[in-house]
Amino acid sequence: MGVERASVNFAEHTAVVEGEVAVADIIAAVKQAGYDAAELKNIADESEKEAAEMRYYRALLRKTAVAAIVGIPLFAGGMSGLFPPINTVVGQWIWGIAGLATLFVLIYSGGHFFTGAWKSFQSHNANMDTLIALGTGTAWLYSMTITLFPHSVPSLAQHAYFEAAVIIIGLINFGSALEMRARGKTSEAIKRLIGLQPKTARVVRDGQEVDVPIEDVGLDETLRVRPGERIAVDGVIIEGRSNVDESMLTGEPMPVDKSSGDEVSAGTINTQGTFLFQAKRIGADTALAQIIDMVRQAQSSKPAIGRLVDKVAAIFVPVVLIFAVLTFLVWFNFGGDMHLGFAVVTTMTVLIIACPCALGLATPISIMVAVGKAAESGILIRNGEALQQAGHLTTVVLDKTGTITEGSPRVTDVIPVEGMNQDQVLQWAASLEAGSEHPLASAILLAANEANLDTLTVESFSAVAGHGVHAMLNDKPVFFGNAKLMQKNSIKIERYEEQATALAKLGRTPMYLAYDQKLAGIVAVADPIKEDSKSAIQGLKKLGIKVVMLTGDNRATAQAVAQQVGVDEFIAEVLPQEKDKKVAALQSSGAIVAMVGDGINDAPALARADVGFAIGSGTDVAIESADITLMRGSLHGVVDAIAISRATLRNIKQNLFGAFIYNTLGIPVAAGILYPVFGILLNPMIAGAAMAMSSVTVVSNANRLRLFKPRREIV
Amino acid sequence: MMINIAGLLLIAFIIWWFWIAKPKSLVARNESVEIIVENGVYTPARVEVIAGQTIRLKFLRKDPNPCAEQVVFSDFNISETLPLGQEVEIKLTPKQTGEFDFTCQMQMFRGTLVVKA
Numbered sequence: 001m002g003v004e005r006a007s008v009n010f011a012e013h014t015a016v017v018e019g020e021v022a023v024a025d026i027i028a029a030v031k032q033a034g035y036d037a038a039e040l041k042n043i044a045d046e047s048e049k050e051a052a053e054m055r056y057y058r059a060l061l062r063k064t065a066v067a068a069i070v071g072i073p074l075f076a077g078g079m080s081g082l083f084p085p086i087n088t089v090v091g092q093w094i095w096g097i098a099g100l101a102t103l104f105v106l107i108y109s110g111g112h113f114f115t116g117a118w119k120s121f122q123s124h125n126a127n128m129d130t131l132i133a134l135g136t137g138t139a140w141l142y143s144m145t146i147t148l149f150p151h152s153v154p155s156l157a158q159h160a161y162f163e164a165a166v167i168i169i170g171l172i173n174f175g176s177a178l179e180m181r182a183r184g185k186t187s188e189a190i191k192r193l194i195g196l197q198p199k200t201a202r203v204v205r206d207g208q209e210v211d212v213p214i215e216d217v218g219l220d221e222t223l224r225v226r227p228g229e230r231i232a233v234d235g236v237i238i239e240g241r242s243n244v245d246e247s248m249l250t251g252e253p254m255p256v257d258k259s260s261g262d263e264v265s266a267g268t269i270n271t272q273g274t275f276l277f278q279a280k281r282i283g284a285d286t287a288l289a290q291i292i293d294m295v296r297q298a299q300s301s302k303p304a305i306g307r308l309v310d311k312v313a314a315i316f317v318p319v320v321l322i323f324a325v326l327t328f329l330v331w332f333n334f335g336g337d338m339h340l341g342f343a344v345v346t347t348m349t350v351l352i353i354a355c356p357c358a359l360g361l362a363t364p365i366s367i368m369v370a371v372g373k374a375a376e377s378g379i380l381i382r383n384g385e386a387l388q389q390a391g392h393l394t395t396v397v398l399d400k401t402g403t404i405t406e407g408s409p410r411v412t413d414v415i416p417v418e419g420m421n422q423d424q425v426l427q428w429a430a431s432l433e434a435g436s437e438h439p440l441a442s443a444i445l446l447a448a449n450e451a452n453l454d455t456l457t458v459e460s461f462s463a464v465a466g467h468g469v470h471a472m473l474n475d476k477p478v479f480f481g482n483a484k485l486m487q488k489n490s491i492k493i494e495r496y497e498e499q500a501t502a503l504a505k506l507g508r509t510p511m512y513l514a515y516d517q518k519l520a521g522i523v524a525v526a527d528p529i530k531e532d533s534k535s536a537i538q539g540l541k542k543l544g545i546k547v548v549m550l551t552g553d554n555r556a557t558a559q560a561v562a563q564q565v566g567v568d569e570f571i572a573e574v575l576p577q578e579k580d581k582k583v584a585a586l587q588s589s590g591a592i593v594a595m596v597g598d599g600i601n602d603a604p605a606l607a608r609a610d611v612g613f614a615i616g617s618g619t620d621v622a623i624e625s626a627d628i629t630l631m632r633g634s635l636h637g638v639v640d641a642i643a644i645s646r647a648t649l650r651n652i653k654q655n656l657f658g659a660f661i662y663n664t665l666g667i668p669v670a671a672g673i674l675y676p677v678f679g680i681l682l683n684p685m686i687a688g689a690a691m692a693m694s695s696v697t698v699v700s701n702a703n704r705l706r707l708f709k710p711r712r713e714i715v
Numbered sequence: 716m717m718i719n720i721a722g723l724l725l726i727a728f729i730i731w732w733f734w735i736a737k738p739k740s741l742v743a744r745n746e747s748v749e750i751i752v753e754n755g756v757y758t759p760a761r762v763e764v765i766a767g768q769t770i771r772l773k774f775l776r777k778d779p780n781p782c783a784e785q786v787v788f789s790d791f792n793i794s795e796t797l798p799l800g801q802e803v804e805i806k807l808t809p810k811q812t813g814e815f816d817f818t819c820q821m822q823m824f825r826g827t828l829v830v831k832a
Contacts, residue, residue: 116755123760300794360821
C-alpha cells in the first residue's frame with residue numbers, strides 16, 4: 001500500500017505516481033505542497049468498445065449462420081417427410097445423427113446460454129439464459145430419448161424436436177445481433193459528445209509550439225488555437241481574439257466573441273482568428289468531460305416508473321419456470337393419447353416465449369435515447385426521475401431577472417428632486433451600490449462610470465434583503481431602495497410616487513435615494529426582455545402548462561413585464577428567501593411545479609420544486625441544485641425539455657404495455673390455452689421468433705425518440 | 716403419479732432455491748472486493764459489508780454481452796458503465812443495514828449487497 005514510485009516532469013507539467021493510493025489523496029497532497037493538480041484522465045475512447053462490440057456482433061451472426069445451416073435442412077426434411085419414421089432402425093440412425101448435429105449447434109451457437117444458465121443457477125439466480133437453456137435442453141433430451149427408445153412412448157408421441165431446438169437458438173442469436181445494432185444507435189448522442197474531444201493539442205513549450213497528445217497537456221500550460229480548430233481543454237484566453245462556436249455544448253447557434261480573459265471550453269470550435277490560452281481544467285475536469293459524465297449517469301438512472309417493472313423482472317423467471325412445470329403437469333395428466341408429446345412441446349414453448357428482456361429493457365432504453373437527445377439540444381437532464389417529473393408538470397414558475405429578461409439591467413432614468421442634479425443622485429447611488437452584490441448594482445455603477453463620476457467612500461454599509469441598501473455618507477444616513485425601505489425609515493416619497501409608478505408601468509424598476517432622511521431622487525433601471533421569452537412562454541401554454549412569473553420587483557414593473565410576455569400569473573415583491581415558499585404554496589394546491597432560475601440565487605426554490613431548471617450561462621455546468629440544466633439562455637429549453645420528457649414517458653408506456661401484453665398473452669397461448677377450444681398449439685419455433693423480436697421491437701421503438709424535433713414556432 | 720410428485724417437488728425446489736436459499740456471500744473485510752462480470756453473472760453475487768464502512772467494489776467485465784455494460788445500484792443512485800476488460804471502481808458507504816440489489820439495466824445480472832450492523 002502507498003506510493004511506490006513518483007516522478008515529476010517539469011517541462012510537461014506532469015507527474016507519474018505508482019502504487020496503490022487514491023487519486024484524490026495524491027491531488028490533496030500536491031495541493032498541500034502548494035501546487036495545483038488534476039488527474040490526466042482522458043475521456044474514454046469509444047473505438048475500443050466499438051471494436052469489441054463489432055467482434056461480438058460478428059460472433060452472433062456466425063452462431064446464427066451455423067444454426068441455420070443445420071436447422072433448415074432438418075426442418076425441411078422433417079416437414080417434407082423425407083426422413084424415415086423414428087421407430088425404424090434407419091430412422092433411428094438418421095435422427096441420431098441429426099441429434100448429434102443439434103448437440104454441436106447447442107454447444108457452438110448456444111453454449112453461452114448454457115454456461116450463463118448454470119452460473120446464474122449456482123448463484124441462486126435465473127435469467128434469460130436459464131429459460132433458453134432449459135427450453136432447448138429439454139427439447140434435445142426428450143428428442144434423444146425418443147430416438148434411442150422410440151417404443152417407450154405411444155406411437156403418436158414418437159416425434160423428435162431437434163430442428164426446433166436448433167432454429168430457436170439461431171433465431172435468438174439473430175435477435176441479439178439485431179438488438180445490438182439497434183442499441184448502438186441509442187448511444188449515438190454520447191458518441192458524438194465524445195467525438196468533440198480533440199486527440200492532440202498545440203502547446204507552447206520553451207517558446208516552441210509542439211503538437212502533443214491531449215493526455216499530455218498539463219495545468220497552466222499555454223496552448224495555441226488556430227482557425228477552424230477544436231479547443232482541446234478548458235482555459236482562459238491570454239492573447240488574441242476570436243469567435244468561438246459553442247453550439248455543440250450549448251445549442252446556441254451564434255458564435256460567441258471571445259478575447260483576453262474570456263473562458264473557452266474543450267470541444268468548441270474556433271471559427272476565425274487565432275489565440276493563446278492557458279489550460280485551467282484538463283482531463284475529466286473539463287466542462288465537456290463533465291457533461292459526458294452527467295449524460296452517462298443520467299442515461300443509466302431509472303425513474304420510479306421503472307422500479308415496479310424491476311420488481312416484476314426480479315421474480316419473472318422463477319415464476320415462468322413454475323408455470324412451465326404446471327403446464328407440463330396439466331398436459332401430462334389431461335393431454336389424452338399424445339399427452340407426453342404435448343406436455344414437452346408446451347413446456348418448451350412456454351420457456352422460450354417468455355421474454356424478461358423486453359420488460360427489463362423497456363424503461364432504460366427509452367431514457368438512454370431521450371437523455372442523449374436532450375443533451376444534443378443543450379438540455380442536461382440529471383436523472384430519469386427528473387425526466388419523468390418533467391413530463392408531468394402542470395405549472396412552471398419563472399424567475400424574472402436573468403430568466404425572462406437578459407439579467408443585465410441598465411439605468412434608464414435618473415430623476416433628481418428639486419435642488420439636486422442628476423449627477424449627484426447617480427454618484428450617491430453608485431457610491432452605495434459599490435459594496436452591493438445585487439444584480440441592479442452593476443447597472444448603476446456602469447452608468448456612473450459612463451458619466452465619469454467617481455464613487456465616494458461610504459461607511460457602515462448594510463444590505464437589507466428585498467429592500468435595498470443603507471450606509472453613512474458624510475456622517476449622514478443614505479438609503480437606496482424600494483418604497484418599502486423608504487416607508488420603513490419614515491422617508492416621505494408621496495410627491496414622487498406617481499412618477500415612480502409611471503416608470504414601473506413601462507417595465508422599469510424605480511429605486512428611491514434618500515439622503516439625511518429626505519428624498520434626493522429616483523433612479524430607474526430596466527432589464528431588457530430576452531427576444532424569445534415571449535414565444536417560449538406561448539409554447540409552454542400550448543403544452544397546457546400554467547406559467548407563473550416570480551420577482552422581487554415591485555408590482556407595477558412586474559405587471560408590465562408580465563403583460564409583455566403573456567404569463568398567466570405573476571407574484572411580485574417576493575423576497576429571495578420567500579421564493580421557495582411560493583413554490584411550496586403552489587405545490588400544496590396540487591400543482592406539479594417546475595422552477596426556472598439562474599441556479600445561484602434560486603437554489604432553495606430550485607430544490608423545492610418538483611423539477612428545478614437552471615438556466616445556464618454558456619458552458620458553466622456546475623449547477624448542483626438543478627434537476628435540468630439548460631446550457632443555452634433561452635426559455636425554449638424549458639419547452640423542449642418538457643416536450644422531450646412527455647414523448648419519453650409515452651414511449652416508455654408503449655414499451656411497457658407492449659412487453660406486458662406480449663408476456664401475459666404469449667405465455668398462456670404457449671401453454672396451449674387455445675387448444676381445447678380452437679385446437680391451436682403454438683409452434684416452439686414461432687415462440688423463438690416472437691421472443692427474439694420482442695426485445696428488438698422495444699429497442700427500435702425507443703430509437704424513434706431520436707427523431708424527436710423540438711418545435712420552434714416564433715409567435 | 717410419479718411424474719406429478721416429481722413435478723410438485725420441482726416447483727418446491729424452484730421456490731426454495733431461487734427465493735429462500737441464499738448463495739454464500741463473500742464477506743468483505745479488506746474494504747475492497749473484486750467482482751467479475753462474466754457468463755451472465757456477477758461473481759461474487761453476494762457481498763457482505765459493515766454499515767458505515769466505505770467499500771470499494773472493483774468491477775471487471777469480461778462478458779461482451781451489451782447487457783453487462785451497466786451496473787446499477789438503484790438504492791444508492793449509482794450507475795456505472797463497465798468497459799470490457801477494464802476495472803471500474805465503485806466506492807460507497809452504506810449507512811442503513813439491509814439487502815440492496817445491484818443489477819444490469821435489464822435485471823438479468825443480479826447481485827446483492829448485504830449491509831450488516
